[in-house]
Amino acid sequence: MKTPSFLITIITIIFSQSLYSQQIAHRNSVIEKATQEISSANIESYIKDLVAIKTRHNLSSKSNPQYGIGAACKYIQNKLENLTQNGINKPEVILYNYKAGGAGSRLGREVMLTNIVAEFKGNSNDNRVILLLAHYDSRSFDNNDSTIFAPGANDNGSGVSALLEISRVLSRVSTPVNIKVAFLSGEEHGLLGAANLASIAKTQGWNVIAVINNDMIGNSRSSETELASNLKVRVFSENIPSFETETMKRDRVFNSAENDSPSRQLARYIKEIGERYVDNLEVKLIYRNDRFGRGGDHTPFSKEGISAVRICEYFENYDRTHQRVEVVNGKQLGDLPDGVDIEYVRKNCALNMATILNLSLSPDRPLNALMDVGGLSSSTRISWSDPSIGKKPSFYYILIRETDQPLWWKKIAVRGNEVVIPYSKDNYVFGIQSVSEDGCESLPVMIYGKR
Template sequence: MKKTFWLLIAMAAYTCTFAQSPVIIQKDPLIEKMVSEVSADSLHANILKLVSFGTRNTLSTTTDPKRGIGAARNWILSRFNTYAKTSGGRLTVKLDTNNYRPDGKRVDVPVILTNVVATLKGTDPNDHRVFIISGHMDNMRTSVMDREGDAPGANDDGSGSAAVMECARIMSKQSFPATVIFVTVCGEEQGLIGSNFMAVNAKKNAWEIGAVLNNDIMGSNNSNETNIIENTKVRVFSEGLPAVGMDAQKAAAIRASGLENDGPSRQLARYIKETGERYVDNLEVFMVYRPDRFGRGGDHQSYQLQGFTAVRITEMNENFRHQHQNVRTENGLEYGDLPEYMDFEYLRKNTALNLCNLANLAKGPSTPLDVTIYTAGLGGNSTSLLWKAPATGKPKGYYVMMRETTSPVWQKKIFTTDNTIKLPYSKDNYFFAVQSVSTDGNESLPVVPSVLRRTSPAATPAVPPKGQ
């Protein structure tokens, strides 16, 4: 009777759809609490202060105490230092400075590039992972070389900078096994030079960057031309194949397995969608499968070019009358990046999206190691996976993730405490991945298995475990 029962269960599993799989959402109470602390009023106040500096053009004055990028970065530094006082010594703050020579493009005089960096050191001395949230403090008028005229820069990128500061304010009161870095960079409008300086240094110093969340233009709810107004969707841009390290052998392996849509940044985008929609109400994460908008770029690309996993988070409906524009009125239409064209409740939700993802990653174990899928001979109609425990953290177990090959998101999670599993699903019909999970439900990023072409080891019986 018992054998017949499991056989019937297995047959049902093969015929049922993913939509029928039970879903159990586990929320971490600490992350829920931090998300509830994100304040639209705090974000609004920070943006008004950033706008008050007149211009934050990278080429603007660095000596005036009330105007220009120098005054803006000093104020951001002071805010980070305020947060550091309540961090129990975990948050340290610095100005990361580099001299940049004229490049004949968007820099015509020598400039001192200064990023403001706040580092929340991880509590596990064996955990060297780093997770970064970034926004750019600089802005521009219609001409990127105009360093004198007023440029409010409320949304581009006061919104991203304010989100970074708000996450630092809240997260600095807590501790995490991994390190979280909050950074506002300069020189984005001059060609991503501030983020490139940081990314190159990170590569040189062998930082173990797990993910970079770049926030740029994320606080307006409406678009020109289409006149769409809504604040329930946000875009995440991610590259498919890595920007570097793609030799012919790696490209052939990706093509053979059909993993063109499963690069590290694409996996991060899926993770952001799942985690964000778990913790932030009335917000849908809309994944865009390209590195950025046509003809545009952002600071995440500096990290991608160094081989790091990075994405861009930006508003769903852009209004180009309020980007890179001198403040003016033409034909009855107002131009300029002013705070009155922003939606601060929308910015609150997008900031909370960042916070819950950073916290979930930094609290969770590192990724499982040596994840492998077994294939041998004709293969068969089951799937065997094997992996090793993560280098850091003590997971309560692992999620084996599944999705149909045409699905943009993971559709099924199967929990196990073992390091091997055999599933009654054909490896030819689905994509699989494995992620570590903590006792609080904090997941690592998913790891797609590499292929091992030999007979699989002994594994758990080919019956469908409880879905999640």
């Protein structure tokens, strides 16, 4: 038998301030600096520039330099290609063109659309990829009208501006893993750009560990009920994975893992890391893949079996989303810049920044994490292997929560590859993370029982 692992310390990480009394927030200086570099003024100017293009409808002009989806594509491409000042991590900007539309589709005619991806290469041989998404197309009330003013300041100028600002800051930071920042077309006509990129990721064998879709992250006031707050944001994640083999299904049922999909682990991670670095922002986990009747660009990725979530404002304003720009009974309709809370976009942008940097500085997830469920015991024996790529972890966190709790309650730091902890396998859910020397943790893996 292996020597039991050395239990080095117990850190109580408290997630819910209403239930517990204390919280430890150790901030890594590189991550903290990067989140503080996010500029509200830049975000505001990107949104104004995008709105000035008048429409980014998928069937709008591709040749006019000032108007239409072609101008928007060029604008984003130029911003990314100009990231040269202090450019220690200049991205490679790749345009992925794809054919969309035609008979029987939501797009009235066939058209060539473009996804723009800024690829920030990692400074090591660690091939993991973190993928950020925001769609840059826009629409008005009639989704077939390609010439009407469709400013899309919030949907999705907010997400695009956040990703442009993240790209600017990323160009000054060097990280071990690859970060791809993707600006997608075709969303408003059926997630076409996302489906194309997801299939490229699959066929080219990208080792994508997380997809974070930002779609509408700037409105902080609800229509009708007039509730307002920029203090909380939603992260949507699927419950039961939409991609599941028979073996995965049997494992899920055996382990009662319905609240522990890989996408849910990513959502919890965004909450933990985001709240560690971004002040005055609470991340609300929504136990749904998306809102009723409406989809998002993360979904084609989850369907391919990739962990993928959507970040979205907590309150939505239906007077401003997909509406004609006009004043009706004294009320302004349409997706104009005055409906975007820039400070809210800044915080949501920082939430992305902190998450991807913490993840990129972490070792890869442990492998073969299993617990012994064969015998009758009040303690639980857990074992795992080191990750096979990237830097070796400095230590691991065993994560614990009761079966009826939504968030991890306690983290136990351990060394080695095996531990016995005095918590019953029947009453708790366990997870595990790899941790770097300076405390950056990987995404958690739920620890399954050996069948």
